[in-house]
Amino acid sequence: MHKLHHYLMIALTIFAAIFILQNMQIVEVDILFWQINMPSALLIAVVLAIGVLFGLLLRFGKHKEKAAAKEPERD
Known part of the structure; x- marks a missing residue:
């Protein structure tokens, strides 16, 4: 399992590098007035x-709401 984790991380790193190299064209993004x-x-x-x-x-x-719901109310 430990080796599988390393192989998966290597594969994802290679995929990310290929993705970045293929998408280096400059795009213009409009955000409100900028x-x-x-x-x-x-x-x-x-x-x-x-x-x-x-x-x-x-x-x-959601976890915070569940924890609050499980906690008994004190009067």
């Missing part, structure tokens, strides 16, 4: 990171 020029790979990585953060925040909130 225009930003950035590589498309960076744009995708930023959007992915934002999505992961929102997912973690939602997950944390």
Whole structure:
């Protein structure tokens, strides 16, 4: 299992490197009143990171609600 983990990490690293090298063209992004020029790979990585953060925040909130529901009320 330990070797499988290493092989998976190597494969994902190679995949990420290929993805970045193939998506280096500059794209223009309009955010409200600003225009930003950035590589498309960076744009995708930023959007992915934002999505992961929102997912973690939602997950944390659900765990916090479950913990509060399990805790007995004190009067």
